[in-house]
Amino acid sequence: MLGIIGIVVIFVMVFGGYLAAGGKMSIILHSLPFELMMIGGAGVGAFLISNDSSGAKSTLSDVLKVFRGTRWKHNDYRDLLCLLFELIRLARQNSVALEEHIEAPETSEIFTRYPRILADAEAIGLICDTLRSASMNYDDPHQVEDVLEKRIDANFQHAMHGSHALQALADGLPALGIVAAVLGVIKTMASIDQPPEILGKLIGGALVGTFLGVFLAYGLMGPFAAKVQSVVEEDAHFYSLIKDVLVANLHNHATNICIEVGRQNTPSHSRPSFGELEEALKEVKSIAV
Structure with missing residues (x-):
């Protein structure tokens, strides 16, 4: 919702201020299709050159994060x-019984109680792979932590591709706007024998290219890239929490201490209170009994 509001505010303030100052939209509207074709088309072409098919698809999908926001909410961290x-x-009570859950999480009565988490392959992979490694006596906390950090960082860098691609596009749009403006000036110079009122419109149309390139870069693409980066960084805390809890478990801390480590490392706006988490854990214990 904030993303939509932000876009509306940008358009209203920019074009509303222009009209309030006595500007005329006719010149902009007349030149807009041609300038947008040159700048937008060149931007799309440059985007396709600099990305493979999977990168292009993931970037287009990431644009939706501007409007959806973060994937993981308060209740997801508690769950x-x-x-x-x-x-x-x-695992501490019966390691053999744990195997059926981590080998087939999609049919596990434990995992299926948390469908949103179960639907995320990376979260399930982190949990199951780490617990499986511990069951095979690969339980050195420092080595496991190092492996998890590298895995999480690799996934984070992959998730940041959309933000980097959008920012690269934003960086190039002003220059493409200048290209369109230069072409407009060339067109104007070819009509130098025309009266001033004609030349004025031609020059105004050429300047629309510069305006459009800068406007798209700093008014839309740049903020889109920043928002995608913010969402990716926020969602990364979810996977770091898994690492923190499982590493604490390998240090043989009490189960409640392991969970408290995770709670304390949860982002403040998504962190369940101590009492809320205690109530949720009591419910979990009652279901298990």
Whole structure:
């Protein structure tokens, strides 16, 4: 919602201020299709050159994050802590019984209680792979932490591709606007014998190219790239929390301490309160009984 509001504010303030100052939209509207064709078309072409098909698709998908916001909400962090609590407790009580859950999470009665988490392959992979490694005595906390950090960082860098691609496009749009403006000046110079009122319109049309390139870069593409980066960074905390809890488990801390480590490392605006989490864990214990 904030993304839509922001776009509306940008257009209203820019063009509203222009009209309030006595500007005429006729010149802009007349030149806009041609300038947009040159600048937008060249921008799309440059985008396709600099990205492969999967990168282009993921970037287009990432644009929706501007309007959807972060994937993981307050309740998801609470559910993740409850899920990890169940798995760690089961691993310590009966490691053999844990295997059926981490080998087939899609049919596990524990995982299926948390459908949003189960739907995320990377989160499930982090949890199951780490617990499986621990069951095979690969349980050095420092080595496991290093492996998890590298895996999370690799996934983070991949998720940041959309933001980088949008920012690269934003950086190039002003220059493409200048290209369109120069072509407009060339067209104007070819009509130098025309009266001043004609030349004025031609020069105004050429300047629309410069305006459009800068406007699209700093009014839309740049903010889009920044928002996508913010969302990706926010969602990355979810996977870091998994690492923190599972590494604490390998240090043989009490189960409740492991979960509290995760709660404390949850972003403040998504962090469940101590009492809220206690109530959720009590419900989990009652279901298990």
